[in-house]
Amino acid sequence: MFDISQYCLVAAAILVAVALVAKIIGFARSSERSPDHAYSATGREGGVLLAERPAFASPETGHGAGSGEPHGFIWYGSRMTWLALAFLTASLAARAIVTGHGPFTNQHEFAVSFAWGMLVAYVWVEYRYKARTLALLVLPIAGAMLLYALSIDSEVRPLMPALQNNFLLTLHVATAVLAYGGAAVSFAAAALYLIRPHVKWNGLPSRDLLDEIGYRGALFTYPMLTAMLVLGAIWADIAWGRYWSWDPKETASLVTWLIYSAYLHARVVRDWRGNKAAYLLILGFAAVLFTYYGNLFFEGMHSYA
Template identity: 30%
Template sequence: MAIDSGLASFSETLWTAATGTYLLAVVGYTGEYAFGKTGRIADTSPAVVREPAMAGVSSGGSVAGHGSTGYGSTSTGSPYGAGRVQRGSDASRRWGVAAVAFTILGALFHLASVAIRGIAVDRVPWGNMYEFTLVVALVATLAWLGTLVKMPQLRYLGLFVMMPVLLLMFLAGTFYTKASKLVPALQSYWLAIHVSSIATAEGILLTSAAITAMYLVRSRFERRSAAGITTGRFAGVGSRLPASASLDKAAYRTVAFAFPIYTAGVIFGAIWAEAAWGRYWGWDPKETWAFVAWVVYAMYLHARATAGWKGNRAAFINLFGFAAMTFNFFVVNIVISGLHSYAGLN
């Protein structure tokens, strides 16, 4: 079947529409984050940091233990905002609702773009870097929307998730590849199975990395607040994030969900390699870095499950795994030549 250039062009138009709509969503999330009350934290965290008091008097002016600002406090006098329970303003909620609406609309444009690209080329739409990047960004967006269904109170954190998605959409434009048939080496049903598993896992792990970055900011804020330090880099951001324990748990659960999918993708790739090249594993650069990322994420889950590692040590392992996966995604595909050099950029 010949390439349908008309449908391919329409898919690219939908990509442009999705990118623009995601940009509007980011503006909406920024508006809710900027204009909303920090008291939203009390709704998204099981516990809040005890706010430092001077001479036994709370920041609201009452004596500690008698209406003072502490765990679960409803005082609004703290300069830190970690324990406030004020609701966001109507304006901030409107920003948030608009952001979610734009995210959903953008996801629909995005999904249509990927699906129509597949119809135009008469194959699965992830045969080169342009298409694969679009799929990863789509999975990350759907993962975020799925999170909102379960935990709508986290809506104001959309800025930190959708910004990486928007970056991926712009990068997809730099990776643009004209609609074409697959090279012979990729003409296998394993392309649908192997690459879809990897793309799904990487999209979900992108969400985990964003949550982990937020955890590190919040954790630093909590430590400095406990020491009575209220200023510093990211202090304003840290005061508005959920409790570090909640973010740590969310990052762990996200990796725990994505890791089996990523493992399956690596196994499927090995099976495909045996069918295509007569060996399951050959330490090709792509295979090697996929294995490095897998080992790091396995170390992260093992440390959490057996050694009880939490906090910054676990967070840095998580981010290192994402860095290895990102290196494999960009540098290996673009710079390093190997048996998996099918980025379609040349």
């Protein structure tokens, strides 16, 4: 089973790379020949933009408005992404069978889970909004995370005493994985929002749609981060006898939660949009990455992960 897990992981990494190349070629070709399509919002509800599925979201179809499925390299890129997600799911499942618990207990396992969360979030956004250009930012990050996982120790070791609670381990880290996946999609949408006025590329979605995707991603990320913090505090009290110890990873998680709190407050209360909101989403994902990698540089109670 361990070998199956590793083979599936390698296959997923290769498929992510192939999907990225296919997307780049597909969008480059479509940008050369497709007319630009405008997108206009049709309504708002509670300060939230209500998106339609615009024609530009499938730039290689060439069939005009209402076309839902891409063709050519973009189609292959999407299918390779879905296949990569399937292999990554199989890798995590096989790893869980080998270890007897959720595959979330060290840097290798969580790197694979982090990449899985990003692919899940991206596939959902691709299905819901047809904004396939987000792959140009999400796939490189997921691919880099998989390469990192392959470069570090993947040996299965017994759980340390603090981690021997399968129920809380699964819930705590699973919410983190889902939150980080949503944050990655929000980051990609925010980054494309900022470069959209400076890039004459017909394959890019409108700024309105990118703004909405960033917001929707943050709406998903925030409750997952909240659940992660609450579950982590409960687990910390069980394992170490106190709910909070200002461990570097705990502190970084709190800062990340505060950034997304600030973004959602500004968005909902003051209808804060545009470049400043996009910068907050980028800052939030930078905090996510620091939360994940910070324990490599700072000692603490989470140094095992």
